[in-house]
Amino acid sequence: MSSIAVEFTRLFKTLTALLLIASTLVFSASAMSAGDATLVVYSGRSDKFVKPVVAAFTRASGIKVLIHTGSSTSLLNKLKLEKARTDADIYISNDAGNLQRGNTAGLFAPVTNKIAATIKPQFRGKENNWLGLSARARVLVVNSNAKDIDFIKSVFDLADPRLNGKIAITHSSNESYIAGVTVYMLSAGKEKTREWLKGLKRNSKGRVYNKHRKIVKAVAKGKKVVGLVNHYYIYRYLNKQPNAPIRILMPDQESEDGKPMGIAWNVAGAAITKHSKHKDLAMKFMAYLSSVEGQKIFAEVNREYPTRDDVAAASMLPPVGSFKVAPVSMYKLGEARNATIDLIESVGMP
Amino acid sequence: MSLAVHYKNFKDSSFAQRITLRSGLAPAVVALAVIPLVFVIFSSGKLSVDGWLSLWTQRLPELLWNTLTLSVLVAIGCFILGVSAAYWVSRRDFVGRKLSIWLMVLPLTIPTYVFAHIYTSLLEDEGWLGQLWHFIFGAQSMAPELYNIWGVTFVLSLAGFSYVFLLVRVALSCSQREFEEVARLHGLNSFQVFWRVSLPLMRPAIAAGLALVVLHTLSDFGAVSMLRYQTFTLSIYMQMNGRDSYEAAAGLSLVLVFLSLTFLVLERFFRNRQRYYGTGKTGRVKLKKATRLETIAIWFWLGLIALFSFILPLAWMLSWSWQALVDGLITSVFWGYVGNSLFISVAAATLTVIIGLPVALYHARKRNVLSQFYLHASSVGFVLPGPVIALGILAFVLAVVPVIYGGFIVLLLAMTIRFLPLAIQAEESAAQQLTPSIEQAGRSLGATAWQNLRRVTLPIIRNGMLSAWVLVFIDTLKELPATFLLRPTGFDTLPVRIWIEASEETLELAAPSALFLVIGTLPILWFLMREDKNQ
Numbered sequence: 001m002s003s004i005a006v007e008f009t010r011l012f013k014t015l016t017a018l019l020l021i022a023s024t025l026v027f028s029a030s031a032m033s034a035g036d037a038t039l040v041v042y043s044g045r046s047d048k049f050v051k052p053v054v055a056a057f058t059r060a061s062g063i064k065v066l067i068h069t070g071s072s073t074s075l076l077n078k079l080k081l082e083k084a085r086t087d088a089d090i091y092i093s094n095d096a097g098n099l100q101r102g103n104t105a106g107l108f109a110p111v112t113n114k115i116a117a118t119i120k121p122q123f124r125g126k127e128n129n130w131l132g133l134s135a136r137a138r139v140l141v142v143n144s145n146a147k148d149i150d151f152i153k154s155v156f157d158l159a160d161p162r163l164n165g166k167i168a169i170t171h172s173s174n175e176s177y178i179a180g181v182t183v184y185m186l187s188a189g190k191e192k193t194r195e196w197l198k199g200l201k202r203n204s205k206g207r208v209y210n211k212h213r214k215i216v217k218a219v220a221k222g223k224k225v226v227g228l229v230n231h232y233y234i235y236r237y238l239n240k241q242p243n244a245p246i247r248i249l250m251p252d253q254e255s256e257d258g259k260p261m262g263i264a265w266n267v268a269g270a271a272i273t274k275h276s277k278h279k280d281l282a283m284k285f286m287a288y289l290s291s292v293e294g295q296k297i298f299a300e301v302n303r304e305y306p307t308r309d310d311v312a313a314a315s316m317l318p319p320v321g322s323f324k325v326a327p328v329s330m331y332k333l334g335e336a337r338n339a340t341i342d343l344i345e346s347v348g349m350p
Numbered sequence: 351m352s353l354a355v356h357y358k359n360f361k362d363s364s365f366a367q368r369i370t371l372r373s374g375l376a377p378a379v380v381a382l383a384v385i386p387l388v389f390v391i392f393s394s395g396k397l398s399v400d401g402w403l404s405l406w407t408q409r410l411p412e413l414l415w416n417t418l419t420l421s422v423l424v425a426i427g428c429f430i431l432g433v434s435a436a437y438w439v440s441r442r443d444f445v446g447r448k449l450s451i452w453l454m455v456l457p458l459t460i461p462t463y464v465f466a467h468i469y470t471s472l473l474e475d476e477g478w479l480g481q482l483w484h485f486i487f488g489a490q491s492m493a494p495e496l497y498n499i500w501g502v503t504f505v506l507s508l509a510g511f512s513y514v515f516l517l518v519r520v521a522l523s524c525s526q527r528e529f530e531e532v533a534r535l536h537g538l539n540s541f542q543v544f545w546r547v548s549l550p551l552m553r554p555a556i557a558a559g560l561a562l563v564v565l566h567t568l569s570d571f572g573a574v575s576m577l578r579y580q581t582f583t584l585s586i587y588m589q590m591n592g593r594d595s596y597e598a599a600a601g602l603s604l605v606l607v608f609l610s611l612t613f614l615v616l617e618r619f620f621r622n623r624q625r626y627y628g629t630g631k632t633g634r635v636k637l638k639k640a641t642r643l644e645t646i647a648i649w650f651w652l653g654l655i656a657l658f659s660f661i662l663p664l665a666w667m668l669s670w671s672w673q674a675l676v677d678g679l680i681t682s683v684f685w686g687y688v689g690n691s692l693f694i695s696v697a698a699a700t701l702t703v704i705i706g707l708p709v710a711l712y713h714a715r716k717r718n719v720l721s722q723f724y725l726h727a728s729s730v731g732f733v734l735p736g737p738v739i740a741l742g743i744l745a746f747v748l749a750v751v752p753v754i755y756g757g758f759i760v761l762l763l764a765m766t767i768r769f770l771p772l773a774i775q776a777e778e779s780a781a782q783q784l785t786p787s788i789e790q791a792g793r794s795l796g797a798t799a800w801q802n803l804r805r806v807t808l809p810i811i812r813n814g815m816l817s818a819w820v821l822v823f824i825d826t827l828k829e830l831p832a833t834f835l836l837r838p839t840g841f842d843t844l845p846v847r848i849w850i851e852a853s854e855e856t857l858e859l860a861a862p863s864a865l866f867l868v869i870g871t872l873p874i875l876w877f878l879m880r881e882d883k884n885q
Contacts, residue, residue, distance in 0.1 A: 040839055047850060066840045069850050073591045074835065081744055085755050087839040171578050173588040207497060210578045221475065223492065341592050345408060350580055 038064045039281050042079065042088040044072025045268055046302075050092060053297040057288045063281055072098045072175055079107050079273060089276040090285055094268045095175040097182065099130040100334025108271040109279065111286050118290045123267050123307040126331060132267030133289055134304035136230045137323075138180040139263060140249040141216050146225045154261070155184065155228060155251045156192070159199020168215040168227035169200060171208045172349040176230055176266060182340045183264035183328045190343060197347040208350050213237070220244040230266075232303040235316055250323045262324035266333065267307060268298075375708035376724055382705070382763075383728040383770050386742030387607065390734065393600035405601050409585060413602070417581045417609070420499060420506075421564045427507030428563045431655055432514025433556060437548070438652065440522040443637035444645045451519075453656035455879065458512045459871040460663055461828035461845060463572025464864045465505045467852050468663045470496055470576070478666075502579045506567055508659040513566075514559030521555035522548070561617045565732045568610050571831045576852070582606040583735040587831070590737055603738045610733030614726065664868065670861030679859060688866050691827055691843040694758075695870075698765035699823035703815055705766060706773035710814075711807070714781030725778070731768040736831035739768050744836065761836045765826045772825060773818040780814020820874050827867055 043050045047069050054065045070078070072093040079086055079102065091108070093099050102108055108129040110116075116128035123132030140158075142149060151157060158167050170177050185193040209215045215227035216237045222245075234248050252261040270289055272282040288294045292311055299306040305313045305320055313320065397405075435454045439447055472479040473493050483493040495501065533547045534540075574584045582602060589599035640648060674680060709728055713721040731739060743764045747755050754760055784807065792806040793799075808815070830845040837846065844863040851860040 046853075068839050069842075070834065071591060077591070078835070081748060082755070085748070085752060087756060173592055178592070207495075208578055210497070210576065338593060348408065348412065350578065 037278055037281060038066050039089050039278055039285055040066050040068060040087045041090040041092060041285075042075040042273075043067050043069050043092040044075050044098065045092050045094045049298075049302045052301050053289065053294055056293070056297055057285060060288065061284055063284065065285070076102050076107075080105055082275075084275045086273060086275050088273045089278050089282040090270055091273055092268070092270045095179055095333070096132060096267045096269060096330035097175070097179050097333035097337045099125060099132075099269050099271060100331040101337065102271060102334075103127070103129045103331070104334060107274055109274045109276065111272065111283065115283070115287050115290055119307050120309060122329060123269075124330075125271070130269050130271035131286065131290055132269040132307045132330060133295065134269075134299040134302065135265055135267045135307055136176070136232060136304050137250075137263045137265060137325075138176065138183075139229065139231045139234070140251050141219050141227045141229050141234050141246050142249050143219050143222055143225055144245040144247050145222065149225055152226060152249065153251065153254060155180075155264075156188070156196050157251075158226065158228060159196045159203060161199075161203075163203050163225065165203065165205055166225040167200070167203045168209055168218045168224040169204050170212055170215060170228075171210060172344045174212075176212075177228075178337065178340055178344070179266045179333050180228070180264045181344060182333050182336050183326050184261070185340055185343060186328050186332060186336060187261045187326050190339075194343060194347060197344060197349055201347060201349055206350055216246065220246045231317065235303045235314075238316075248318070250318065252326070253324055260324060262326035264328070265325045265330075267330055268304070269307075376712040376721075379705055379709050379770075380724050380727045383730050383767055385746045386734050386739045386767065387730045389742030389745050390600045390603045390607065390738060393596050394604045397597040397601045401597060402601060405598060409602070410605065413580060413582050413585055414609075416499070416579065417568065417606075420502060420579070420581060421567045423499065423503040424506045424510060424567045425560045425564055427503055428511040428514045429556065429560060431507060431511035431659075432559060433518055433552070435511075435652055435655060436515045436518035436522060436552075437544070438648045440519050441637065442640040442644060442648065444640035444648055446649070450649075450652045450656070452879070453652065453660055454515045455512050455875060456868075457508060457659040458824060459868040459875070460509065460660070460864070461572055461830070461848075461867065462505060462509045462570055463576050463830060463845075463852070464848060464860075464867070465509050465663065466496070466502075466573040466576040467848075467860065468666050468864075469501075469505060472662070472666065478662075497577050497579070499579060502573055502577050505573045505577070506563075506570060509573070510563040510566055511655075511659070513562040514556065517555040517559040517562075518552050521552050557617055561614070564613060565610065568606065568613075569732065569735050571736055582609075583737075586735055587737050590741065596741060599738065599741075603734060606735070607730075607733050611726065611729075614729060614733070663864075667861045667865040667868070671865045674859060674862050680862060684859065684862065687842050687844050687847050687863065688870070690841055691845070691866075692870060694761060694765065694833070694843060695823050695826040697762055698769065698826040699819045701762060702766045702769055702773045702822045703777070703819045706770055706777050706818060707815075710774050710777035710781050710811075711784075713778055714784055715786065725774065728774055729771040732771040736768060736829065737835060740764055740832035740835040743767065756838055758838055758841070761833065761838065761841075764832045764836050765822075765829060768829065768832055769822045769825050772821045776818035776821060777811060777814045780811040780817075784810055816877070820877065823874055824871050827870055 041050070041054070047067065050067060050069075054067060057063070058065055068075075068088070072095050075091065076093070076098045079088060079091060082088075091099075091102060093102075103125045108125075110128045111131060113128065116124055116131065119131050119133075123135065124130060138155075140152065140155065142152070148162070151160065151162070157163070158169075172178070181193065181197070184196070188196075209218065209227075212229045212233045213236070215224075215229050216233050218224045219227045220237060220241065226249075231248060234246060237244060237246065250263060252263060254260050270286060272279065272286060276282050289298060290308065292308065295306045295308050295311045298304075299311070300314060303314050303317065305317065435450075438444075439451050439454070444450075469479075471477050473483075473496065474480050475484070475493070480493045483491065496504065529551060530543050530547050533543050538546065568581075569583055570581075571583050571587060573579075574581050575587065578584075582605070586599045586602045586606070589602060590596060593599075706728075709724050713725050715721075734742075743760065747760050747763075788810070789802060789806060792802045797805065828845060830849055833843055834846055834849065837843065842850075844867055848860045848863045851863070
């Protein structure tokens with residue numbers, strides 16, 4: 001019995017030691033990060049696309065930034081729950097819908113007019129409570145070798161029975177997907193969109209892709225004929241595989257009645273949180289993000305469209321103005337979001 | 351001192367007090383454990399009749415069907431893998447038997463989302479399995495995809511069969527060879543012996559193992575969300591993240607709780623009715639030496655299981671970790687993630703084991719309706735999905751003790767509540783060996799309550815506490831959804847990093863992180879297996 005007791009004590013000593021070592025590690029790490037005035041960013045955008053601009057900001061200003069990554073929506077919900085207790089100074093979202101919802105919930109503080117004026121009005125919140133920083137188009141990617149697909153002119157053609165088993169779409173909790181459906185619902189009406197979703201469900205045969213990258217790949221490999229994606233996924237793939245048999249198809253640019261809907265447009269953007277304890281630093285960060293230099297880095301890392309007039313998009317992209325955009329204001333993406341989710345669920349999309 | 355005085359002391363002073371203390375502690379623990387459930391009931395109470403109706407008609411039939419079929423398939427998968435492996439290693443002695451036991455346990459170190467991620471990568475056209483497939487079946491044929499019920503079953507069976515293996519092996523190794531001998535003497539062939547004697551004897555262990563597997567399946571978030579298979583848990587997560595309100599998510603959670611509780615009660619009911627008693631003089635079982643043919647057959651089967659459940663994933667991790675190392679990505683930042691993971695896991699395991707003790711001991715002593723109730727009520731962590739537990743705790747902390755919000759303690763609380771059932775189950779089964787007479791003997795010989803606990807009770811249930819610690823440690827190390835929501839700002843653990851990297855498709859750090867989850871668990875597993883041997 002006593003040897004067991006000894007071993008037991010020894011075990012607990014080992015555990016305590018382990019705990020101590022680990023806690024030293026953690027606290028030294030947190031002590032490093034919790035130095036004076038660190039800007040905390042809740043980021044729903046990929047780390048890979050946020051880090052470059054953050055690093056450039058820190059180099060330029062000497063201000064340290066801590067990135068707390070998650071999904072745009074769950075971070076927004078977190079902000080909402082935390083209220084004044086939040087650590088966050090900045091909220092970055094990959095989707096305008098979330099920015100607008102945060103605005104409605106009173107979670108953000110406005111930027112100065114001077115900063116706001118650099119960004120085109122349609123790309124920012126009504127009270128300058130958030131700024132859109134890079135725009136993306138919801139487009140079709142088609143396989144260049146596919147035959148008999150000339151009839152595809154609109155996203156609504158994806159529901160055409162001729163495409164049964166040939167379309168690649170993402171799952172319906174994807175923020176870009178929800179935002180796209182919102183635009184179609186507001187432009188073409190609820191009933192038409194509902195029928196379209198039913199067609200999508202039929203044509204995708206219940207198989208959806210969890211990554212947009214895989215949609216482009218499936219089309220490039222000829223497994224599917226057409227896919228619905230954000231434009232940059234196509235160029236990202238072409239960057240790695242320049243000879244891949246895919247091309248971009250800008251949907252809804254022409255229609256029989258001469259009034260095409262235009263493509264769905266969405267922005268990634270940022271806002272200062274209302275309860276930020278470092279508003280001055282946060283304002284500096286926003287100023288940097290909307291500066292020419294910041295805009296270039298923010299948009300270019302992901303081949304998106306900058307939201308300043310005087311910064312050009314990457315050269316391989318179809319230039320802004322060469323295609324028609326559905327006239328749905330970005331803040332509508334937030335207001336109509338629940339209705340969109342209800343619609344998607346009523347169809348039972350996976 | 352006369353015996354009568356001893357008896358009097360024993361009766362009216364400390365023993366009675368100890369009971370009060372313990373009967374006070376147990377409900378306190380239970381109250382902590384049910385916080386998330388209270389949140390779920392409260393939030394779903396706000397769901398309107400229309401809301402329920404639309405849930406009922408639109409979501410529930412499909413979710414129920416998906417979740418139940420998946421649970422059944424995974425249970426079958428784990429049964430086949432776990433029982434066959436356990437039977438061979440405890441009934442035959444063959445070359446490399448110890449190694450094979452290790453190989454059957456090691457998959458526990460790999461989280462489900464890592465399995466899902468690795469196998470989808472491996473099956474892509476450039477992946478090893480994809481290339482192999484094209485080599486064998488031609489470039490035009492399509493490698494199988496995992497984005498369906500079979501894929502999820504495959505992944506969850508590989509990730510879960512070790513639970514069945516572990517429990518069944520223990521049952522087989524300490525039991526009852528003599529029953530089999532008797533059956534054989536009466537002329538049964540080896541298949542009949544297996545079917546009519548060994549299998550029924552294994553039944554409680556199999557039931558317990560499969561219960562663990564099914565509960566893991568019901569609450570699994572990682573694999574189903576990577577493979578986009580709609581179960582209750584994934585749907586709840588989508589509801590939580592899609593909408594402004596948590597009511598629909600809470601409504602779905604409530605249904606899931608009922609489902610899991612029904613299952614748990616059924617399982618306990620069946621297990622309680624089947625108790626088998628060994629004769630006590632089990633001793634060390636001498637294993638029959640395997641013939642050469644048997645050895646080949648055994649290793650073919652065990653090797654196949656090990657290949658898919660551990661060797662292939664490990665090879666993938668090593669190869670990509672090497673790439674990360676070459677690219678100079680293993681920096682101090684990465685070691686910070688490792689430190690965070692170890693810290694939270696050690697802290698959570700230690701706290702959970704301590705907190706679980708009162709409930710386990712209370713049930714072991716009382717075995718009444720109230721103690722049963724405590725046991726079931728503290729299982730909340732197992733029947734609610736991680737994201738919901740996290741949310742419930744978040745709501746509780748913000749409403750009741752907002753000072754601790756944002757701190758490490760909240761995350762610790764979540765892990766403790768989430769994995770409390772694991773600890774209690776292990777401790778309770780160990781405490782079953784604790785007959786009241788042993789404790790009473792200690793007391794009557796003059797030990798104080800504390801001395802008795804330290805010198806009599808704890809040493810007896812020590813192994814149970816150790817396995818509880820190990821189980822909680824391993825599960826916390828792998829925990830993803832609750833950590834994601836509750837971690838202090840900037841506190842990234844390895845699972846969180848794997849998730850971020852995997853969802854960005856920048857996989858550089860996913861592999862070394864996964865590798866460290868395996869490495870971090872190894873010494874602990876080694877400890878567990880050594881204990882097991884000593885028994």
